[in-house]
Amino acid sequence: MGCLLCPHTLENSLHVFVDCPYAQEVWHRAGLQLPTGPGDNFIDWFLGAINSLTKEHIAKCLMLLWGIWKNRNSQLWEHKRQRWHASEVVLLTMGWYEEFKKVNAQPTKIRRQSVKWTRPQENWVKVNCDGAFQPATRKGGPAVVIRDANGDFQVGAARPLPLVTSPFRAELMVLKEGINLAVALQHEQVLFESDCSLLVQALHSEVSKSHEVHL
Structure with a gap:
């Protein structure tokens, strides 16, 4: 073969x-x-x-x-x-x-700090993305919320996703959902916010600057 x-x-x-x-x-x-x-x-x-x-x-x-x-x-x-x-x-x-x-890694004491949602700039919208992942079933789900500069809710989306390979993959897929939703609403000035530091680092890496991530 x-x-x-x-x-x-x-x-x-x-x-x-x-x-x-x-x-x-x-x-x-x-x-x-x-x-x-x-x-x-x-x-x-x-x-x-x-x-x-x-x-x-x-x-x-x-x-x-x-x-x-x-x-x-x-x-x-x-x-x-x-x-x-x-x-x-x-x-x-x-x-x-x-x-x-x-x-x-060795367990360490984590000091938790509450994070308050902040508004985007005038004429911008903010897309908050969060992905869920269940290792036992290999299922996940995206949760997306879009709010305007006043903090007013515009639209949200959530649905189950089969065959998710990892939590990182789930975060990638929820980001795609957020992008698609913003495009469908014809928003041009969009701020994306995620609590996945690994995803943020990956998108700012040299790999992602020069090559497209395919989902």
């Missing part, structure tokens, strides 16, 4: 994860310079790669490998017409990595 991510006529593990132009673009977007050899198979390549990487880079490497593999399987089993963009694989997998670090 040929490669599902490029026109190459033969597919093996080394090609899918290393030699495929799609995989190479993913590694490039992630900023990881990985060795290209020696090694005639994926195991040899991987063992050689981890010897030159830090513990943090090894964790990121494993997440990227999973992202590439998940995308490849989506093409095979779900018959998706449009594959994930390489930049989206990086955003999603680095989101998984940040979530992994949070889960495995």
